[in-house]
Amino acid sequence: MQVQNKRSPKVVIIGAGMTGMLVAIKLREAGIHDIVILEKKDNIGGTWRENTYPGVACDIPAHMYTYSFEPNPNWSHRFAHGDEIQAYFEHVANKYKVLPIIRFNEAVISCHFNDAKWTLKTSKDETYMADFVVSATGILHHPAMPNIPGLESFKGACFHTAEWDHSVTLKDKNVGVIGTGSTAAQAIPEVIKEAGKVSIFQRTPQWLVNLPNKGFSEKTKARWRQKPQMLKRLHRWYTFGVEQTFSKAVIGKKFQHALVNILCRLNLWLSIKDPVLRAKLKPNYRVGCKRIIVNSTFYDAIQKPNAELVTEGIQKIVPEGVITQDGKLHPLDVLVLSTGFHPFNFMRPMDLRGKNGVKIDERWGRKVQAYRSLLIPEFPNFFLMLGPNTPIGNFSVIAMSEVQTEYVLKLIKQWQAKEFDEVSATQVALENFNVYLKDGMKNTVWLGGCQSWYLDEDGDPAMWPYSWKQWVKEMEEPNMRDLLTE
Ligand code: NAP
Numbered sequence: 001m002q003v004q005n006k007r008s009p010k011v012v013i014i015g016a017g018m019t020g021m022l023v024a025i026k027l028r029e030a031g032i033h034d035i036v037i038l039e040k041k042d043n044i045g046g047t048w049r050e051n052t053y054p055g056v057a058c059d060i061p062a063h064m065y066t067y068s069f070e071p072n073p074n075w076s077h078r079f080a081h082g083d084e085i086q087a088y089f090e091h092v093a094n095k096y097k098v099l100p101i102i103r104f105n106e107a108v109i110s111c112h113f114n115d116a117k118w119t120l121k122t123s124k125d126e127t128y129m130a131d132f133v134v135s136a137t138g139i140l141h142h143p144a145m146p147n148i149p150g151l152e153s154f155k156g157a158c159f160h161t162a163e164w165d166h167s168v169t170l171k172d173k174n175v176g177v178i179g180t181g182s183t184a185a186q187a188i189p190e191v192i193k194e195a196g197k198v199s200i201f202q203r204t205p206q207w208l209v210n211l212p213n214k215g216f217s218e219k220t221k222a223r224w225r226q227k228p229q230m231l232k233r234l235h236r237w238y239t240f241g242v243e244q245t246f247s248k249a250v251i252g253k254k255f256q257h258a259l260v261n262i263l264c265r266l267n268l269w270l271s272i273k274d275p276v277l278r279a280k281l282k283p284n285y286r287v288g289c290k291r292i293i294v295n296s297t298f299y300d301a302i303q304k305p306n307a308e309l310v311t312e313g314i315q316k317i318v319p320e321g322v323i324t325q326d327g328k329l330h331p332l333d334v335l336v337l338s339t340g341f342h343p344f345n346f347m348r349p350m351d352l353r354g355k356n357g358v359k360i361d362e363r364w365g366r367k368v369q370a371y372r373s374l375l376i377p378e379f380p381n382f383f384l385m386l387g388p389n390t391p392i393g394n395f396s397v398i399a400m401s402e403v404q405t406e407y408v409l410k411l412i413k414q415w416q417a418k419e420f421d422e423v424s425a426t427q428v429a430l431e432n433f434n435v436y437l438k439d440g441m442k443n444t445v446w447l448g449g450c451q452s453w454y455l456d457e458d459g460d461p462a463m464w465p466y467s468w469k470q471w472v473k474e475m476e477e478p479n480m481r482d483l484l485t486e
Helices: 018-029 082-095 182-194 218-226 228-249 254-271 275-281 298-302 360-364 397-416 427-441 468-474
Strands: 011-014 035-038 108-114 117-122 127-130 132-135 157-160 174-178 197-201 307-310 314-318 321-324 329-331 334-337 351-353 382-384 423-425 483-485
Touching (some): 011 018, 011 117, 018 035, 018 082, 018 397, 035 127, 117 132, 132 397, 174 182, 174 321, 182 197, 182 298, 197 321, 218 228, 228 254, 228 468, 254 275, 254 298, 275 298, 275 307, 298 307, 397 423, 397 468, 423 427
Parallel strands (some): 011 035, 011 132, 108 351, 157 334, 174 197, 174 334, 197 307
Antiparallel strands (some): 108 117, 314 321, 321 329, 423 483
16 A cells, blocks of 8 residues: 555564564564564563473474574474574574564563553553554463462472473483373473483373474585575475365364374374273374374383373372372472463453553453454454464464464554554454354364363363464455444
8 A cells, every 4th residue: 555644653562472573573564663572581482482391392394383584494303393493583583683672571561542542561660652562472371380289389399391490300300290282292202211200190181193303404404595485385385284184174174184083093003002001092082172282202202111101180299299099109309290371361461451441351351352363342553463263273373473464564554544543343343253253163173072271261262263264365454344443
């Protein structure tokens, strides 16, 4: 759009992770330079800065888990290790000169809307004014501690995987790991390599698919450096591959579900020799109901002589270890909590208030909702990146953030052209969107008889129940009839 006499917005981005940096880069490309990123910690990277547990990696192919505008010829493996991913984001931050606009160690305490402006106050007692706020705080960043009696009484080292204590040595120790989700499946094989004995406390088994973690030779990487168009092709190829398989499998496409179902069942059958152990590891719910774990090391590791899979429920934790429902004490030196995250907090506990002082907790009540996962009625000029219902079955969140960023830019450009001062979603549009989501959920596997972090308090999956292509199409242009502009 060619805009005459356009005005320039002040934008505050909350969070310097993958999404926050992306939004800043794209805003600048669009000629918007009055940008500040407020970051609560001392470095960029979000998830990849926080999660340093042994074995941390991305289970999305690395060449797909990159910004589309910054392919990376240097990935060492198909599924990149966490520190490589962190290094990639640091490279991007340097190359695109994002660092100078970040205020580190500055958590947003409050964010209030008044007279078409946002006022943000931070932990450093600073105040920022903004025309737009982009909340890029991520989804899984509030560690969930298990509510197990006696947890605080444990006398050994005890930490959550997202807060791994690297000062604790595991060598020859008795280590307990609670949880068997995506994180645990990556961490446990590494812990087993080092520790004396590892007790894995499994409440619910998981479906795992084994996609080998191919390493890339120096020759291959050199070729990619010379021919970056090959990397773009690889990005497109992986995107197509994941979309056509995993993403379709979970939204009710029968053929794709049958395929992934067979892959998971074969993996279990071929990998686990002992029928008793196999039975313990076999889930009783549909493949994909919980997030499908892409992993090639967990089944091997669990069969090592120093590994023990404990399926008796946990009764309590005592200073010496874990006591299971059968009364048995599992003596432990170290207890690792791989118990997941609170996925519905988003930017909270920040004190966020929209029009007429309405608080986000009042607005949401027990139901976290956003129109198009991005816009909240009564919270004008506020964009909730990767909001509720964005996770798209085993898809790259980078691709999702890129699509959302384009949508946000389109609205900001309209503001620049003075088409409005404030934009938010109408209540009716939000309600219609929710009905549309609910309708799509009927076909998905997330209601397939399991508990998972996908489900909210009412048992509704906070996921996108249609295809990736459909999401992209619907996000192409803001539908102004659904938006309230003033
Ligand atoms: P999660 O999938 O929520 O798994 C948490 C685990 O802890 C489950 O096994 C759960 O058992 C168990 N648990 C929780 N509370 C418990 C309790 N009180 N007693 C016993 N067990 C308890 O968490 P996560 O493994 O951290 O993964 C979360 C998400 O992070 C993934 O789904 C994925 O989206 C993302 N992730 C991605 C990657 C990647 O490579 N891209 C890697 C790691 C994580 P139940 O199943 O019985 O609830």
